[in-house]
Amino acid sequence: MTSPPAFRRSEPDARRADLIAATARVLAREGTGGASVRAIAVEAGVSPGLVGHYFAGIDALVAATYAHVEHTVSEALDAAVAAAGPDPRARLDAFVTASFSPPIASGELLATWTAFWSLVRSRDDIARQHDEQYAAFRARLESLLAECGLPAPRLRHAAIAITALVDGLWLELCLSPQAFSADEAGTIARSVLDALTSSGR
Amino acid sequence: MTSPPAFRRSEPDARRADLIAATARVLAREGTGGASVRAIAVEAGVSPGLVGHYFAGIDALVAATYAHVEHTVSEALDAAVAAAGPDPRARLDAFVTASFSPPIASGELLATWTAFWSLVRSRDDIARQHDEQYAAFRARLESLLAECGLPAPRLRHAAIAITALVDGLWLELCLSPQAFSADEAGTIARSVLDALTSSGR
């Protein structure tokens, strides 16, 4: 008489990914305050103790979740750019437009971001992670702007400006969706893009 | 033999202000996670139970602190605009420049903002507070833009754009101060301002 297995073993990477996905779901559903080790373990269908086996602590798990979500966002942006075809300006437009569409612009992602931001000031390693991911984001934007013929000396400031603009619009879109629509956000961003890519100095 | 008073009574408004100031200090020093009722009470030199006497809960205290900090920021911006003199464009420049200078652009304020943002999605009353304060911010910017001669139909989108840009720059300036300087942020914001106020459509 053999009873069914009480649990399944997973490959370390798969289990780690499960825990990260569960954390993202809990953050989306319960918000920053509800993302406890126990809640995440329940969400992942796993014992609470397992979290400590894969991550140094809850902060590390949140940081890993942020990295994963950031990666997902990156891929969505890359896909949008690739789908836009070869025209440089169309690619740039696709990049900013995608930032205001699902799955990127969703209130559910916001909790992951705020949870991560809360850790930046108190933990050096997480501050470094933020710096790297943000620099990568700006670098990708710089190359898109360069394709559009923006002169090299202006690339840095233009990329910082567009990044800030997109972030600010995205944030407000998540915080109060009724203030303006995703379409408006896209229109606004593209008009600033027009102004930056056409005007001199 | 009379012993000195064990505590002083305060006017309700003064005590409330004390608690809010203490909350702001704790948020700045310890971050979002360290802002507990007890930590705030110790910071204010007061018994933990008193917090419940003045605020419905810790969330209400955080919301009140955000409102207060926002008010301080508002006054700093108004002062900068007033000091800029009568020229409309100089006033607009002063507005954005002040956003990247102390006391507004300081990493210490960030924790107050993230703590508040964390509550927006889960609490309707706090979401409403955010909407109102954000709308007020945009309205002030709209009037500054109108003074600069921006045609009325473009006011709304321009104000949203500048608000988002300033917010994005401010946020990144607080999160990783070494990515770019406050001066650069000002330069960037003013150049976008140039582009928006000069170019057509």
Place this chain on the structure above:
DNA sequence: ATGCTTGTTGGACAGTCGTACAACAACTGC
């Protein structure tokens, strides 16, 4: 001086938190 109002105290309360760890069992290689 006495009483009254009420701001204030300090601790009790029931939870929840993150972490650590011994025991267990699923899988791998034999």
Place this chain on the structure above:
DNA sequence: GCAGTTGTTGTACGACTGTCCAACAAGCAT
């Protein structure tokens, strides 16, 4: 089939959380 490895469990632990409330005392009115 058996042993060894290790992913996994469940719980215990101490510290902390927010909220509540009876007792106290500061200051005002009388």
